[in-house]
Amino acid sequence: MIRINLLPPEIIEKRKFEGRITYVGLAALVVVILLGVVYGFMVWQVSGKNDVLQQNKEAATQLLNQANSYEVFQEKEDLLDARMAVAAQALANRADWGRIANEISLILPSDVWLVYMAGSEEAGMEIAGNAVDSDADVPDVGHKAVAKTLVRLADLELLNNVWLTSSAKADYADTGKQVIEFTITAGVVRSAASMDSSANVPAPPSQTP
């Protein structure tokens, strides 16, 4: 059977166009809806992120305000640190003269006594003393007591560069007896501790003869 369409071609074309334009319209609608959904989703996301950002900023401001309320304590501690630094600078490398004098007292041989002692942080120490010079000793002990003193002074950890300036026999104060008069110089080792309020324990006496 042969089907014959008697409609003119323009009408057929118009009907096809009407059918296609409907699909195009539907597609356009879908695109518009899709774009709208995506746009709405993005707006919602942006809004959420804005809220988060605002909350974070408020939290940071709140924490900073709280931290700033404690600033006075920080300032006190900074002041303390600065003053401690000044104190450390002022009192750095003090010579411990008390310990030095005490240790010298402990290590002096029994036949030696001091008549003069001077100490200076810059110049070090100068010690003058006398040693017994007996008439009866044979052979003559002589300057050995001075040598013993030098050895013991050199053993002290707070003294260095111990040096004998002079050692000579001399009459002792119109008694008719003789003594050995000697003079010793030494450098001073300064302690590293800047502020020391604790008791100093003297070092044990040297065991050297």
Add this chain to the structure above:
Amino acid sequence: MNLSPSQKLIIAIVLIAVVAAAALFLLIVPKFTQMATLDDQIAQAADEIDSARSLLSQRQEVKARSPQTEAQLLALANQLPESPEMPGLIIELQDTVNTSGMEFISIQPGEPEAIEGGYTAIASEMVVIGRWQDCVDLLQRLRRITRQIRILEFRVEVFEDDDPDADATDTDKPTEVQATIVVEVYTMAQSSEASATVPAPSE
């Protein structure tokens, strides 16, 4: 101008595509950019929160230590005061000399000298008389007094008593020594602010 239906269709499709593309580029793509910017800002704000929290924690610790800090400041103010406080120094030196069993003969404070570093040094020469053992004791005690001092130099020599009434034949009397000690005390203030004088009492 007469357009065929096919041409109208093509024009409609192109029009829809152009509108869709315009909507995409004008509305949606900027939102992505905005979100990326917001993400950066959120990360930055989170960093700010972290640093603020860290600062807060640090300052809370400082606050917890504040009683010790105050005590240390007070102790430091006694060791290195802000003014010379010579009366307090003299009293403490006198007490120390007395405890050592020596006699405090004299003290001669020098001029305050500003030292680079924000403090002032005052050198004072003091003379004491007593036995050698007491002198050693004094040197040890001077290092332990509250007011921090530095012994710049000292000189100890046998003390010759010029008193004509003194019994020269008294051999039991222990040998006395005279010690001249130069001590340096410090203040936190500069010399222009320092004053050794005690303020007059207000009426």
